[in-house]
Every structure is written in C-alpha cells, then in structure tokens.
Amino acid sequence: xxxxxxxxxxxxxxxxxxxxxxxxxxxxxxxxxxxxxxxxxxxxxxxxxxxxxxxxxxxxxxxxxxxxxxxxxxxxxxxxxxxxxxxxxxxxxxxxxxxxxxxxxxxxxxxxxxxxxxxxxxxxxxxxxxxxxxxxxxxxxxxxxxxxxxxxxxxxxxxxxxxxxxxxxxxxxxxxxxxxxxxxxxxxx
Numbered sequence: 001x002x003x004x005x006x007x008x009x010x011x012x013x014x015x016x017x018x019x020x021x022x023x024x025x026x027x028x029x030x031x032x033x034x035x036x037x038x039x040x041x042x043x044x045x046x047x048x049x050x051x052x053x054x055x056x057x058x059x060x061x062x063x064x065x066x067x068x069x070x071x072x073x074x075x076x077x078x079x080x081x082x083x084x085x086x087x088x089x090x091x092x093x094x095x096x097x098x099x100x101x102x103x104x105x106x107x108x109x110x111x112x113x114x115x116x117x118x119x120x121x122x123x124x125x126x127x128x129x130x131x132x133x134x135x136x137x138x139x140x141x142x143x144x145x146x147x148x149x150x151x152x153x154x155x156x157x158x159x160x161x162x163x164x165x166x167x168x169x170x171x172x173x174x175x176x177x178x179x180x181x182x183x184x185x186x187x188x189x
Contacts, residue, residue, distance in 0.1 A: 005112030
C-alpha cells in the first residue's frame with residue numbers, strides 16, 4: 001500500500017526521469033545551479049540518492065563515501081530510471097515511515113522527504129543546466145515547503161542548502177521553494 005512518501009516520490013519521479021533521459025552526452029560537463037556539481041556529477045549524485053534511499057526505507061545503513069561514475073557505464077539512463085522506480089517501491093512499505101533512521105537520527109518520514117527534495121530540486125537543477133522545461137508536481141512542491149519549514153535551518157547549518165535567495169513576490173511556488181534551498185530561480189549558465 002502506498003505511503004505519503006511513496007506517493008510524493010511517484011509524483012516527482014516521472015519528470016526527473018524524463019529529463020535525465022533527454023540529457024545529451026555533450027551536456028554532461030555543463031555547470032549546474034548546484035555549484036559543486038556538473039551535470040554528470042549531479043546525475044551521479046541523484047543516482048546514489050535513489051540507491052541509498054532505498055536502503056534507508058528498509059532501515060538499513062548506507063555508505064555515502066562510495067562514489068561511482070554511473071554515467072560512464074553503458075545503459076545508465078535506463079538504470080537510473082529503474083533505480084528511481086525502485087526508490088518509489090521501497091517507500092511503499094508503511095514501515096519505511098516509522099521510527100528514526102539509524103544513521104541520521106531523524107524521523108524516517110523526514111528522511112523520505114529528503115529523497116523527494118533531491119528528485120525535485122536536483123531535477124530543476126538538471127533541467128535548468130540543460131535547457132529543458134521542468135514543472136514538478138504541485139503536491140511535491142507543497143510538501144517540500146513544509147519540509148523546508150522543519151528542516152531548512154538545520155539543512156543550511158549542515159551545508160545541504162545555501163543561504164536563502166529572495167524571490168519576487170509574484171514568484172511561483174516552485175520559485176519560492178528554490179529560493180528557500182539557496183537557488184536563484186533565474187539562474188543561467
């Protein structure tokens with residue numbers, strides 16, 4: 001039976017998978033709004049998130065120190081799509097939202113929202129870097145505003161989010177979310 005987290009992941013996944021599938025090999029070295037990553041690096045990061053957050057859903061430990069250049073392997077687009085699909089399935093189990101994540105000390109439901117944030121916000125990063133349109137599901141954006149209310153200050157302290165970027169008063173809900181994560185919605189390379 002789907003959980004709130006798996007429903008949000010299922011809403012976010014198709015848009016992110018579609019834009020990753022459309023990224024050309026000639027775009028892999030482009031910069032992204034996430035300054036520490038190129039397009040290649042950010043795809044690898046989101047791929048690792050999809051794999052590791054499956055383990056977190058099952059209450060298992062993860063090893064974030066393992067870095068793989070997934071993009072260098074044949075069929076990486078299809079494997080990325082499969083891992084994101086498995087991520088959604090992993091969070092279907094109601095147990096995935098119960099208790100505290102062992103390694104992070106956070107409620108597992110909050111950890112699940114981190115996975116949603118990675119798909120949505122890094123999806124926007126990749127879309128912006130490669131000139132693709134991207135509009136994540138409204139329910140994902142709304143849930144992530146609540147997530148930022150709860151986790152934004154801690155996330156900034158830990159370096160997961162940059163300093164908040166002011167957004168125009170008529171900015172969209174996505175623009176406001178991006179600003180809250182430290183991104184300029186008007187970013188261009």
